[in-house]
Amino acid sequence: MGNREDLLAGAKRCLVEKGYVRTTARDVASASGVSLAAIGYHFKSKEALLNEALFEVMREWGEELAATLSATLPGGAAPGADRLERFAVVWDRVLESFARLRPLWVTQLELLGQVEHLPEVRDQLAAANREAQEGLAELFEGGEPGADPERSRLTGALYQALLTGFLSQWLLDPERALSGREVAAALRLVTA
Numbered sequence: 001m002g003n004r005e006d007l008l009a010g011a012k013r014c015l016v017e018k019g020y021v022r023t024t025a026r027d028v029a030s031a032s033g034v035s036l037a038a039i040g041y042h043f044k045s046k047e048a049l050l051n052e053a054l055f056e057v058m059r060e061w062g063e064e065l066a067a068t069l070s071a072t073l074p075g076g077a078a079p080g081a082d083r084l085e086r087f088a089v090v091w092d093r094v095l096e097s098f099a100r101l102r103p104l105w106v107t108q109l110e111l112l113g114q115v116e117h118l119p120e121v122r123d124q125l126a127a128a129n130r131e132a133q134e135g136l137a138e139l140f141e142g143g144e145p146g147a148d149p150e151r152s153r154l155t156g157a158l159y160q161a162l163l164t165g166f167l168s169q170w171l172l173d174p175e176r177a178l179s180g181r182e183v184a185a186a187l188r189l190v191t192a
Contacts, residue, residue: 004042006032011053016103019110020050051120054107058128061104065097066135083141084187088180090140094163095177098170105167133160 001009010032014023025046029036043049098105108125115122133156140159141151162183170177178186 003032003034003038006034007039007042007049008053008056010034011049012057015050015053015057015107019107020054021110021114023050047118051118051124054111054121055124057104058108058124061101062128062132062135065101066139084184086142087140087187088184091180091183094166095170095179098167098177099174102171106171109164109168109171129160133157136160136163 007028010030011023011028013031014027018027023046025036025039028039028046028049039046039049043052111118111121111125115125134152135156136159137152137156141155166177166183
């Protein structure tokens with residue numbers, strides 16, 4: 001790898017270990033084994049480097065999460081399973097990702113509190129959020145991509161809101177996190 005790639009790799013490690021706000025230029029230089037001056041040469045600023053690393057990490061994380069979630073469905077939900085049974089199976093995989101990808105989830109929530117000061121990050125997170133909503137609608141609903149755009153928009157936004165809310169609860173108290181079956185039971189209660 002060259003200095004630029006080393007810097008990106010070091011910045012990714014720092015994002016996972018320290019988060020966005022607490023990572024310094026010295027941290028990245030140390031993690032990458034590259035001089036501090038190389039950050040300015042290749043990226044112009046620490047923020048530009050962290051943003052690029054963040055966008056790469058989010059893309060990689062999104063691909064991994066989508067692959068993990070979609071790979072578990074065929075054998076997880078019984079043939080002819082109703083929507084809430086399917087939801088329960090998918091939700092359990094989401095909970096597993098909370099534990100496995102905890103540093104990335106934490107970094108994403110950390111950035112939500114910073115979007116007022118980081119407009120380029122806000123734009124990127126908003127675009128990623130729209131993509132995530134489409135993917136979540138497809139995953140949870142089990143339909144064809146783009147078959148009903150309005151339905152996908154509405155259900156995807158709901159699933160994204162549930163995911164973000166439950167993630168916050170899980171980070172605070174993982175022992176009391178609701179399983180997929182419990183969330184499905186709660187949805188039955190509120191929609192009855």
